[in-house]
Amino acid sequence: SAVISQKPSRDICQRGTSLTIQCQVDSQVTMMFWYRQQPGQSLTLIATANQGSEATYESGFVIDKFPISRPNLTFSTLTVSNMSPEDSSIYLCSVDQGGVNSYEQYFGPGTRLTVT
C-alpha cells in the first residue's frame, strides 16, 4: 500500500487567515482526493486533485475557498482560505491504488484544524 504523509498534523488558526496542507505519497498515483471530516460527522469529499489541471470540486465546495494544487503524481496541497470556526475539521488526502481483482483507496493521517 502507498505511504501517505500530511503536514501539518494539526494547527490552531485565527479566523480570516489561510492554511495550506501538504500531502506527499511515496509512489506515483493516478488519483488523489481531499476529504473533510467535521466533528462527529462522516467523511465528505471536497475535490479531486488533478495533475496538470484544475481540481474538480464537489457540490458545496469552491475553488476560492479551497484552492488545490497537484504539480506532480506524488504531491498535492489543499488551502483552506479565509477561515472561520465552521472550517474546524480533520482534512484528509487519499489516493487510489487498486489491484487486478480488488479495489483499494488509502488515506493519509489527516490534518486536524481548529479555527478560533
Next chain:
Amino acid sequence: DQQVKQNSPSLSVQEGRISILNCDYTNSMFDYFLWYKKYPAEGPTFLISISSIKDKNEDGRFTVFLNKSAKHLSLHIVPSQPGDSAVYFCAARKDDYKLSFGAGTTVTVRA
C-alpha cells in the same frame, strides 16, 4: 442525500465473539464497496473491499458479504479483539473513484 447508510451508531461485543456491522446503500451504480477502521486522531485504515459482482470476500478475520438485490452489505469480524475497538466506516465507489461514506459505527470490544 445520504447514499450510504450505517443505521447502527454503536456496537458492543465481547472479546472472542463475532462483530457484525451493517451498511445499506441506495445507488445501484456503485461498483465497489469498502470498509475502513478509524482510531481517533488518525486517518481511516483500509480493511477490505468487495466488487459489486461478488457476494463475499474474506481476508483473515474480516469477511464482507454483499446482497446486491437488497442493496445491503455487512462486515463480519471473527474473533473480535480489543484492538478492534474503533469507528468503522462503510464506503461505496462509482466508476469515477469517488467514495461516499456512511456515518460510521463505533465498535467496543469488551474483555
